[in-house]
Amino acid sequence: MKRLSVIIIAAVFVISLFSLASCSKSSKSEQMKNMQSQQVNTQSPEESIVRKGQIDLNAIDKNHDGKVYQDQMHWNVISDVPGICPLCDMRLQEVTIDKARENLKENGFDVK
Ligand SMILES: [Zn+2]
Numbered sequence: 001m002k003r004l005s006v007i008i009i010a011a012v013f014v015i016s017l018f019s020l021a022s023c024s025k026s027s028k029s030e031q032m033k034n035m036q037s038q039q040v041n042t043q044s045p046e047e048s049i050v051r052k053g054q055i056d057l058n059a060i061d062k063n064h065d066g067k068v069y070q071d072q073m074h075w076n077v078i079s080d081v082p083g084i085c086p087l088c089d090m091r092l093q094e095v096t097i098d099k100a101r102e103n104l105k106e107n108g109f110d111v112k
Pocket residue numbers: 071072073074077085086087088089090
């Protein structure tokens with residue numbers, strides 16, 4: 001009788017250990033999923049035209065035509081190709097690099 005109860009306790013212990021392990025495993029994989037989706041969001045092309053930190057206009061002007069497309073409300077939203085500002089849905093305006101730099105400096109942005 002004593003031995004039986006020991007076996008039952010051991011079995012309960014093992015089962016609870018297994019369920020704990022599977023539980024923490026599933027929550028971990030969910031965390032991984034969340035992290036992956038966040039990474040996808042930050043890498044989407046729309047987000048990437050929102051410039052942060054020091055803005056390098058020559059690097060943005062990939063086709064070297066001396067012109068970029070800049071949002072007239074969010075000066076740090078700059079693209080080398082025509083597009084829409086992801087922040088306010090306004091069409092980006094074609095400006096020369098010099099004009100874009102002037103706009104950025106006037107509005108306190110750090111330009112290379
Ligand atoms: Zn905008």
